[in-house]
Amino acid sequence: MTSIPILDGEAALDREMKGLIAEVLGLDPDRAAAFGPETGLFGHLPELDSMAVAGLLTEMEDRLGITIEDEDVDGAMLETYGALLDFARAKLAEARRPA
Template structure:
């Protein structure tokens, strides 16, 4: 999962324009509700970026707050999508 974690972290930093502050994020870093830049519009942008980067599509019913709870949960979602 580490490779997905690093790629998702980079994508998150770029999509939300977190800059150097984003480098401190790790697998256990809380996302939704903890990063002000991650609002509802940013979630939509991030999903689009994930779809483009990894070549899968995300259905509306696959999106939940738990998916965006931590960097680790988001990376696990990506891993699941790529191995399903």
């Protein structure tokens, strides 16, 4: 990780996360752009197996400049797009808080 990307504002985070999911699922960016908070992810999309989820989380760490611990990861945060976005937002706030 060479730099923490500038992700000021909700729109930038939303764009980054949708872009990443589009890359993982091989989706047209337009389809991912239509994701809403209730759009189902893990469990709804059979192609999203544990290896793909692990790759997604590792890429989130790189792009958002966050660290995701094993105990952070649970089924609920991967259930919907909204839950994953909430998780990313909380992790970003944590990473920016001075130690």
